[in-house]
Amino acid sequence: MFSLLVNTYCNGACPYCFAKSSMNGKQLDLSNLDLLVRVYKKYNQKVAGVFGGEPTLHPDFLDIIQKFSQNELLPVVYSNALMEAEILAELAKTEIRMVLNINTRDVYSNEKYELLLKNLHVLSQTLGRKVRIGVNFYKPGQDIESILDILKTTNFDYHVRIGLASPILDETNSYAREEDIPQLGYEIYEFIKKILARGYIPFFDCGIRLCMFNESQLEDIRYDIAGSISHSACYRMFTIFPDLTISPCITLADYIKKLNLEETTNFKKIYQFYESTFAKYTALGNLEKCRKCHYFQKICTGGCLSRTIINHRHVEVQEEFDFG
Ligand code: SF4
Numbered sequence: 217m218f219s220l221l222v223n224t225y226c227n228g229a230c231p232y233c234f235a236k237s238s239m240n241g242k243q244l245d246l247s248n249l250d251l252l253v254r255v256y257k258k259y260n261q262k263v264a265g266v267f268g269g270e271p272t273l274h275p276d277f278l279d280i281i282q283k284f285s286q287n288e289l290l291p292v293v294y295s296n297a298l299m300e301a302e303i304l305a306e307l308a309k310t311e312i313r314m315v316l317n318i319n320t321r322d323v324y325s326n327e328k329y330e331l332l333l334k335n336l337h338v339l340s341q342t343l344g345r346k347v348r349i350g351v352n353f354y355k356p357g358q359d360i361e362s363i364l365d366i367l368k369t370t371n372f373d374y375h376v377r378i379g380l381a382s383p384i385l386d387e388t389n390s391y392a393r394e395e396d397i398p399q400l401g402y403e404i405y406e407f408i409k410k411i412l413a414r415g416y417i418p419f420f421d422c423g424i425r426l427c428m429f430n431e432s433q434l435e436d437i438r439y440d441i442a443g444s445i446s447h448s449a450c451y452r453m454f455t456i457f458p459d460l461t462i463s464p465c466i467t468l469a470d471y472i473k474k475l476n477l478e479e480t481t482n483f484k485k486i487y488q489f490y491e492s493t494f495a496k497y498t499a500l501g502n503l504e505k506c507r508k509c510h511y512f513q514k515i516c517t518g519g520c521l522s523r524t525i526i527n528h529r530h531v532e533v534q535e536e537f538d539f540g
């Protein structure tokens with residue numbers, strides 16, 4: 217329910233970074249941890265998602281993890297795996313889960329890639345199945361073989377997260393372009409077939425659309441995907457920034473005035489507020505054809521809400537030009 221950004225700086229270079237416009241070098245003050253724990257408890261949370269930037273760069277990262285653990289909140293750390301050796305050694309002794317966002321070889325410098333492989337080896341030996349790998353599709357022709365090579369040499373959880381890179385509202389990230397989505401559907405399908413053959417189970421992150429795949433591809437993979445094919449958590453997942461401001465999904469943070477987390481913050485009311493604010497867009501879906509599609513809002517969300525807003529904006533701009 218909560219995505220806590222413990223810092224907004226990073227040592228990675230993901231071209232599609234969802235947090236790009238929020239990277240302003242801030243970090244969570246440890247004095248706010250008690251408040252966060254109380255809020256999490258009030259909402260019966262069992263896990264505490266720890267995000268960044270790159271969260272392991274926070275100078276008090278291990279204290280943050282420890283604080284959550286001591287309060288029976290299982291820390292789930294979302295990391296790029298480019299952490300320092302001292303942090304890596306400590307992580308091995310900690311009761312956590314990790315979700316690692318891994319990119320294709322070309323995204324890293326030689327030095328960073330060497331560090332990545334070294335860290336993955338250690339994490340595989342120490343945390344093993346407590347770690348999941350995720351990959352994001354953001355442009356056609358990504359070197360997916362380099363991801364398969366990593367899966368071959370590690371011993372992580374069998375589930376592999378597959379994401380379609382969503383746009384931030386200011387469009388500063390390299391997100392999957394609308395015109396590339398059919399090709400990306402094909403490449404995701406091919407990737408799924410390859411990881412299934414190696415014994416892995418794919419699951420989709422939010423924003424995947426049913427019609428990215430053709431009928432025979434869908435038929436072929438629908439029972440092999442863990443969880444639903446199309447889902448989204450656009451405002452069910454609250455983002456909490458290091459300064460304790462709150463927004464819906466980070467891709468939408470610029471759309472809506474941020475609220476401040478307080479002891480009395482009522483997330484049910486915030487949810488209703490977001491729901492009414494975004495209602496006109498959730499009713500649209502990414503594509504013109506969504507509104508007439510019999511899958512819409514049943515087994516397909518119509519894609520990422522941030523993408524819907526952008527697609528709609530592009531149409532408006534196009535209409536303006538046409539008019540002139
Ligand atoms: S806006 Fe919704 S669908 Fe898009 S990335 Fe965020 S949570 Fe996922």
Ligand code: SF4
Nearest residue numbers: 425426427506509516
């Ligand atoms: S709801 Fe929209 S995105 Fe989903 S399958 Fe139908 S047309 Fe495609």
